[in-house]
Amino acid sequence: MFPYDEASWSVVDGAMFMGWGSALPGISTAIAAIICVVVLVIGHRSEMEKAKAFDK
Amino acid sequence: MHAVAGFFALGVLINLGPRIGKFNADGTANHIPGHNMPLTVVGLMLIIVGFWGFLMACVIVPGEAWSWFGDKASTIYGTPITLSALSFNILMAISGGIIGSWLFTRDPFWMMSGALAGIISTASGLDIYFPAMAFIIAFSAGVILKPCADFLERRGIDDAVGAVTVHGTIGLYGLIMLGVWGSGFPALGGAAGEVPTINLIGQIVGAAVFFLLGFVPGFGCSWILNKLGMLRVPKGAELVGMDRVKVPAEGYPEWGGDAGIKPAHPAE
Numbered sequence: 001m002f003p004y005d006e007a008s009w010s011v012v013d014g015a016m017f018m019g020w021g022s023a024l025p026g027i028s029t030a031i032a033a034i035i036c037v038v039v040l041v042i043g044h045r046s047e048m049e050k051a052k053a054f055d056k
Numbered sequence: 057m058h059a060v061a062g063f064f065a066l067g068v069l070i071n072l073g074p075r076i077g078k079f080n081a082d083g084t085a086n087h088i089p090g091h092n093m094p095l096t097v098v099g100l101m102l103i104i105v106g107f108w109g110f111l112m113a114c115v116i117v118p119g120e121a122w123s124w125f126g127d128k129a130s131t132i133y134g135t136p137i138t139l140s141a142l143s144f145n146i147l148m149a150i151s152g153g154i155i156g157s158w159l160f161t162r163d164p165f166w167m168m169s170g171a172l173a174g175i176i177s178t179a180s181g182l183d184i185y186f187p188a189m190a191f192i193i194a195f196s197a198g199v200i201l202k203p204c205a206d207f208l209e210r211r212g213i214d215d216a217v218g219a220v221t222v223h224g225t226i227g228l229y230g231l232i233m234l235g236v237w238g239s240g241f242p243a244l245g246g247a248a249g250e251v252p253t254i255n256l257i258g259q260i261v262g263a264a265v266f267f268l269l270g271f272v273p274g275f276g277c278s279w280i281l282n283k284l285g286m287l288r289v290p291k292g293a294e295l296v297g298m299d300r301v302k303v304p305a306e307g308y309p310e311w312g313g314d315a316g317i318k319p320a321h322p323a324e
Contacts, residue, residue: 002240007253009245012136013128017186018237028188032152035195039155 058176059231059263060270062224066213067274071282074214076294085209085320088216091308093164100168104150107175111146111182115139124245134245137183145182145190149174152191156198166218170198173222177230181238193233197226209320224270228263235259 003020004011019025079085090096115137116123116130124134131137153174157166174194178185185193205221215221235256244251252258281287289298299307 002242002253007240007242008251009130009135009242016136016184017141018181018184018189018241019186025186025188028186028192032188032191032195035192036155039159042159 057227058179058223059227059266062220062222062227063267063270064274065215065270066220066224067271067276068278068287069213069215069220070275071278072214072287074212075216076291078214079212083212087318087320090165097164097168100165100172104168104171104175107172108143108146111142111175111179112139115142130245131183133243135183135242142182144187145178145185146175148187148191149178149182149194152194152196153177153198153201156195157201159199161202166202169218169222170201173197173201173226176223176226177233180230181234184238184241189237193230193237197229200229201226206321224267228267231259231263231266232256 003022017025019028075088077086078088114132116132116134118125118128118130124130125136128136129138150171151174153170153172154167155170157163157170157173161167161170174197177197178190178193182190201218201221204225205215205218208215208220208225213220234254235258238254239256241254242251243254278287288294289301293301299305
């Protein structure tokens with residue numbers, strides 16, 4: 001939700017983003033980081049299996 | 057905008073029909089590869105580069121007679137934005153889209169298309185998404201990209217470059233995502249109470265309107281062209297290839313007369 005009483009951009013000084021002043025930016029950063037690590041692990045496993053297939 | 061273009065393409069594709077050799081007699085699809093993967097990927101990357109110019113051109117500088125604000129930059133809709141924030145969000149969207157599509161396809165074409173899907177899925181909220189949020193939404197768009205393209209293919213639509221999925225389906229997905237995450241934010245610049253705020257129902261209605269705005273003219277125009285015999289090239293010309301028919305030129309002499317066609321879904 002818009003973090004001001006007035007639903008107007010005139011009350012915002014400069015750019016702003018969703019979750020301003022709440023835990024949302026931190027939560028979304030954590031989720032994004034987890035996605036990256038999970039993809040890295042899954043990708044490494046599957047790519048290693050592919051590479052091993054050529055090693056026989 | 058992307059949804060309009062994407063579903064215009066769907067309307068055209070329905071009347072255009074599939075390429076020769078795309079579908080087998082039992083309805084299964086074949087994969088008809090492009091002639092040059094590096095050139096294809098470079099082309100898709102150029103679209104991504106172009107997105108920066110396109111999106112940055114949507115930033116209105118402050119202090120001019122036609123500016124929304126005297127002291128801060130804004131989008132064309134009067135919502136505050138900075139070039140750096142916009143650039144960062146575009147980059148996160150590209151990253152998320154590439155990673156999401158890589159996870160299930162491992163295909164450079166779909167990875168670059170995933171980057172486009174990432175931008176398109178977040179474009180409606182690039183001015184207000186937190187960068188990590190843009191990444192997550194773009195990642196989800198990259199994940200659903202190929203299944204959405206396969207869904208279309210199984211219904212006999214030959215979308216050679218994935219345009220309907222990347223621009224149409226993902227365009228609508230981006231609209232809905234903004235309704236989910238951006239509810240309550242002012243949709244335009246202006247005084248409180250005088251401008252509409254973003255809400256999910258409004259985004260769904262908007263998605264339906266954009267679908268119809270694209271699909272109906274696309275279907276109508278191509279239906280007329282098809283009836284006039286001006287939509288699809290003759291079968292013989294299609295088999296020879298448009299390089300030789302139109303230019304004429306041997307664009308890909310290393311391929312000989314045909315590309316290596318194989319089943320799109322070998323497991324089926």
